[in-house]
Amino acid sequence: MLTVDHLGFFRQFARSPIRTGAVIPSSSRLARMMVSQAELHRAKTVIELGPGTGIVTEIILENLAQDAHFMAVEINPAFTTATRKRCPRADVVNGDAADARKHLAERGLTGTDVVVSGLPWASFPDALQDRILDAVQDVLRPGGRFTTFAYVQGLLLPQARRFEKRLRARFSQVRKTPVVWRNLPPAFAYVATKQ
Numbered sequence: 119m120l121t122v123d124h125l126g127f128f129r130q131f132a133r134s135p136i137r138t139g140a141v142i143p144s145s146s147r148l149a150r151m152m153v154s155q156a157e158l159h160r161a162k163t164v165i166e167l168g169p170g171t172g173i174v175t176e177i178i179l180e181n182l183a184q185d186a187h188f189m190a191v192e193i194n195p196a197f198t199t200a201t202r203k204r205c206p207r208a209d210v211v212n213g214d215a216a217d218a219r220k221h222l223a224e225r226g227l228t229g230t231d232v233v234v235s236g237l238p239w240a241s242f243p244d245a246l247q248d249r250i251l252d253a254v255q256d257v258l259r260p261g262g263r264f265t266t267f268a269y270v271q272g273l274l275l276p277q278a279r280r281f282e283k284r285l286r287a288r289f290s291q292v293r294k295t296p297v298v299w300r301n302l303p304p305a306f307a308y309v310a311t312k313q
Contacts, residue, residue, distance in 0.1 A: 148267060148301040149174040152234060155295060155309045156265050158182055161231035165222070165257065166190040167215040167250070168237040172201035175208055178234060187227060191215050216246075216253045229259045235266035240278040247281055255288055255312065264289065264310040269303045285310050 152174060158164060158181045169175045169190040182188055189209045192198045198212040211221050215237060222230065233254050239247060254264055272278045285292045290313035297306045 145298065145301040146173060146177070148298045148305050148307075149177045151295060151298055152265050152267055152307045153177045153181055155307055156232045156234055156263055158186070158232060161186055163187045163222075163227055163230040164189075164232045164234065165218060165230045167218070167233060167235040167254075168192060169201045169210065170197050170236050172204035172208070174234060174236055175201055175205045175210075179205055179208060187225070189221060189225065191218060191221055216249045218253045218257045222257060229262075230257050231259055231262045233258055233262070233264045235264070237266065239266065239281045240268065240272040240275050242277065242281075244277075244280060247277075247284055251284055251288055258312045260312055262312045264312070265307050267305045267307045269305050270297055271303055282308070289313070 156164070156178075158178065161183065162185070164178060164182060164186060166175055166178060166188070167190075169192050172190075175190050178188060187209075189211060190201060191211045191213050192201060193212070193214055195212055198210055201208065202210045209225070213221060215235075218230075218233075222228065235254075237250065242250075258264060268278060268281075282292075285308055289310035291311040293309050295307040295309065297304050
């Protein structure tokens with residue numbers, strides 16, 4: 119059954135399919151699996167890129183250490199508003215993920231231990247993938263983790279294959295989680311560690 123959340127998400131997809139990348143938000147199962155891979159219990163700073171309507175944000179906040187700083191960066195103003203409404207204690211920035219360093223600096227922070235991403239990588243052109251991954255590399259501390267998801271059917275797309283190569287070129291360790299079949303469409307997460 120479609121909810122108001124799903125309908126709003128679909129409207130944003132219809133307006134900007136490349137930026138939104140999906141017709142409905144991720145399931146809580148996928149969100150929980152992604153967050154479980156991020157090792158939030160050790161993190162002092164966590165950034166979420168592309169929170170959408172805040173499904174993953176909610177779960178990050180549930181699992182975040184008491185003294186950790188959290189910031190979400192969302193480029194779509196409607197999603198920024200939705201995430202702020204869903205998660206009022208979250209620091210949600212309406213801005214570009216590629217400007218993560220600037221957003222951290224504005225908060226007096228120099229880096230992050232974890233980056234969790236809900237960005238639609240397979241719909242991004244190569245130059246945008248590079249720009250955002252370079253920003254992730256720049257802000258992530260040594261030993262830090264980067265988690266993001268991909269749709270199973272997307273693995274056939276050249277953009278998705280190039281994204282995985284970019285991950286493997288930038289991170290010392292990259293692994294895939296098992297598929298979350300009860301997500302629409304089925305998805306898995308990449309878990310990458312910075313050397």
